[in-house]
Amino acid sequence: MLRPFTMLFGENAAPTELFRRAGAAALNAILPLSCPVNGEPVAGVGALSARAWEKIRFIDEPFCARCGAPFAVDFGEGAECAACIADPPAFDRARAGVVYDDASHALIVGYKHADRTDLAPLLAGWLARAGAGMVTASSILAPVPLHRRRLFARRFNQSAELAQRLARAKDARFAPLFFERLRATPSQKGMSADQRRRNLAGAIGVRAGSVPLARSAHVIIIDDVMTTGATLNACARAARKAGAATVEALVLARAMKDTPALG
Numbered sequence: 001m002l003r004p005f006t007m008l009f010g011e012n013a014a015p016t017e018l019f020r021r022a023g024a025a026a027l028n029a030i031l032p033l034s035c036p037v038n039g040e041p042v043a044g045v046g047a048l049s050a051r052a053w054e055k056i057r058f059i060d061e062p063f064c065a066r067c068g069a070p071f072a073v074d075f076g077e078g079a080e081c082a083a084c085i086a087d088p089p090a091f092d093r094a095r096a097g098v099v100y101d102d103a104s105h106a107l108i109v110g111y112k113h114a115d116r117t118d119l120a121p122l123l124a125g126w127l128a129r130a131g132a133g134m135v136t137a138s139s140i141l142a143p144v145p146l147h148r149r150r151l152f153a154r155r156f157n158q159s160a161e162l163a164q165r166l167a168r169a170k171d172a173r174f175a176p177l178f179f180e181r182l183r184a185t186p187s188q189k190g191m192s193a194d195q196r197r198r199n200l201a202g203a204i205g206v207r208a209g210s211v212p213l214a215r216s217a218h219v220i221i222i223d224d225v226m227t228t229g230a231t232l233n234a235c236a237r238a239a240r241k242a243g244a245a246t247v248e249a250l251v252l253a254r255a256m257k258d259t260p261a262l263g
């Protein structure tokens with residue numbers, strides 16, 4: 001007889017979550033996969049439906065030479081956006097694959113929280129596209145660190161997984177333990193740019209064992225989403241302090257001024 005998990009384990013039992021995850025993984029393995037953006041059936045593993053593809057907005061030039069924010073018109077080579085001129089970021093430049101909107105949000109959340117690791121090749125490809133001309137064999141790809149407790153809850157660091165794939169493709173160095181969280185920070189959801197900056201002050205450092213690697217290096221910080229850039233800036237400051245020569249950032253998706261905060 002089938003009984004609800006709550007009857008078997010109690011209302012808040014941890015096994016329920018384990019069963020849910022195991023069930024989702026098993027279903028994905030035996031049934032045609034659904035599109036992570038709109039749920040439509042798709043033919044192959046890690047694929048998007050045609051309608052979802054239409055919704056994904058890839059970021060191409062013209063954009064700010066520094067932070068990669070798309071421009072509506074071309075201001076010429078090397079032009080920077082007003083935000084970068086007013087308050088220059090700690091990184092030399094940042095690039096993003098796609099606009100962070102409802103469609104890419106669904107995709108990233110599916111990848112992060114719903115066992116859709118089958119999406120990794122697709123997403124790593126988008127990262128590689130955005131990082132063309134940035135990633136070389138002498139680059140060090142360093143994912144934004146998750147705090148230990150959060151890493152355990154999510155089971156894996158999705159930025160590290162993407163960084164590893166990209167490093168392999170470009171023959172670059174993958175340094176998963178380059179950065180470390182020096183203390184746990186509250187979730188930044190709903191925080192203003194200023195609040196995020198204060199939330200992260202002194203929270204990220206270069207791990208002592210990675211300092212020799214950082215010296216005079218070309219470090220590329222890898223993250224999934226860039227909202228205000230506060231996390232990337234905190235990492236960039238830490239890399240510079242450790243002696244990195246060039247510090248850049250590569251993210252899967254970036255929020256736009258006109259997009260509501262999705263978290």
Ligand SMILES: [Zn+2]
Nearest residue numbers: 064067081084
């Ligand atoms: Zn900019």
